[in-house]
Amino acid sequence: MAALVQVILLIANAFCTFFATLALMRFFMQVSRAPFDNPIGGFVLHLTDWMVLPLRRIVPPVRGFDTASLLAAYLLQAVLMALVIGLSSLHELASPATALRIASGALFVLVRLSVYLYVVLLVAQAMLSWFNPHAPLNRLVGQMTAPVLRPLRRIVPPISGIDLTPLIAILLAQIILIFV
Incomplete structure (x- = not known):
């Protein structure tokens, strides 16, 4: 029985995380006016x-x-958290405190997922700029990371043509992940 619960949670986690990441990507593409x-x-x-x-x-x-x-x-993250709590303890799911735990937990997971998404985008941008700066994907990734990198570029300009702001942004993202 425990193995079946683990399989259900694995599949639910993969499904919810994948689609939540895509929904976040859609949101961030719209915010950054990416094509x-x-x-x-x-x-x-x-x-x-x-x-x-x-x-x-x-x-x-x-x-x-x-x-x-x-x-x-x-909502995908909240459903996932409710499923995890429900499969571990059904009586706990009916508690009012559990609803607050699900709501706040889903929010924290969403923030973490957003930070991870931006780290992946920053790494992708760095890789594209080094190996294929004229790739069509570079335009999309560049527009999505611009809202994060633009303020940093005002503080730390390129040094001898090398832009260190993606590294600084990744470091800041790691700091955010420590607190979230």
Whole structure:
């Protein structure tokens, strides 16, 4: 029985994390005004439409931000946390304190997932800039990381043509992960 619970949790974790990451990617692409007219953008749109489009009927955008994508990612993480708690202890799921634990836990997981997503984007940008700076994917990754790197570039300009801000941003992301 314990093995079956582990298999269910593994599959649920993989599903929820994958789709929550895609929903976050959709949100961050919209925020950074990154183009969706590329294979990655199309992939993200096609795989997230099933959860985002119905939520858009209920949740309006706030200040131009695609809150439906953000809410979809949050709800997936909340469902995952409820499943984990429910499979470990059914009587605990009915507790009011558990609802707060699920709500706050899903928020923290979403913040961590967002930080991890940006670390992956920063590493991808560094790799693309070193090995294939003219790759079509470079435009997408560059636009998505620009809101994070632009303020850092004002403080730390390129040194002899080498941009250290992705390294600084990754270091700052690691610091954020320590506290979250």
